[in-house]
Amino acid sequence: MLFRSKPIAVAHGDIEFKNVVFAYDPDRIILKGVSFRVPAGKTVAVVGPTGAGKSTISRILYRFYDIQSGSVTIDGQDICDVTQASLRAAIGIVPQDTVLFNDTIRYNIGYGRIGASEAEILEAARLAQIDPIIRELPAGYASMVGERGLKLSGGEKQRVAIARTLLKNPPILLLDEATSALDSHTEQEIQSSLKLVSKDRTTLVIAH
Numbered sequence: 001m002l003f004r005s006k007p008i009a010v011a012h013g014d015i016e017f018k019n020v021v022f023a024y025d026p027d028r029i030i031l032k033g034v035s036f037r038v039p040a041g042k043t044v045a046v047v048g049p050t051g052a053g054k055s056t057i058s059r060i061l062y063r064f065y066d067i068q069s070g071s072v073t074i075d076g077q078d079i080c081d082v083t084q085a086s087l088r089a090a091i092g093i094v095p096q097d098t099v100l101f102n103d104t105i106r107y108n109i110g111y112g113r114i115g116a117s118e119a120e121i122l123e124a125a126r127l128a129q130i131d132p133i134i135r136e137l138p139a140g141y142a143s144m145v146g147e148r149g150l151k152l153s154g155g156e157k158q159r160v161a162i163a164r165t166l167l168k169n170p171p172i173l174l175l176d177e178a179t180s181a182l183d184s185h186t187e188q189e190i191q192s193s194l195k196l197v198s199k200d201r202t203t204l205v206i207a208h
Helices: 054-061 084-089 105-110 118-127 131-136 154-168 184-198
Strands: 015-022 031-038 043-047 069-074 091-095 172-176 202-207
Touching: 015 054, 031 043, 031 054, 031 069, 031 202, 043 054, 054 172, 054 202, 084 091, 091 154, 091 184, 105 118, 105 154, 118 131, 118 154, 118 184, 154 184, 172 184
Parallel strands: 043 202, 091 172, 172 202
Antiparallel strands: 015 031, 015 069
């Protein structure tokens, strides 16, 4: 009988890793029997040095890779049994290095939810505390960000990523070293935006 993956149904956003074993290379196991839970609506941080396998956890949760053994569940549903598209729609990621398109700021924020209204895009930018910065630009929201966001500072790129995630409005949030590339002053400013975006969401923070 052919097994068809079903879309994931996220009611609460409870995440659980149970005895997860994972290796990129069979000779070198990265995660050995890792177990932890992120209760629905709460924030849990995974902290450790570079190379400890922290970012591997986020890649597994987003199903860039499948695990060798154990299980990863969201609200009791094994993520290997659901469609990738529905899983990724339920998770918002703010990564260390935000991918921006060589297009307008409006387009880059709006990419969080295709078809969002102008008012929704402006509200997301306001909540991410980037609206005043955008309004000071000669072309405002129609300003081009350049190749890979070249025309924006690191902090501005992160605020665009936060606005994009707010617009997507996912039940689960993944902050993958989201502020590690920023100076300490900018990091403090961004933290308040991240606090807002993670409010009432199940949030997994990957950090040094």
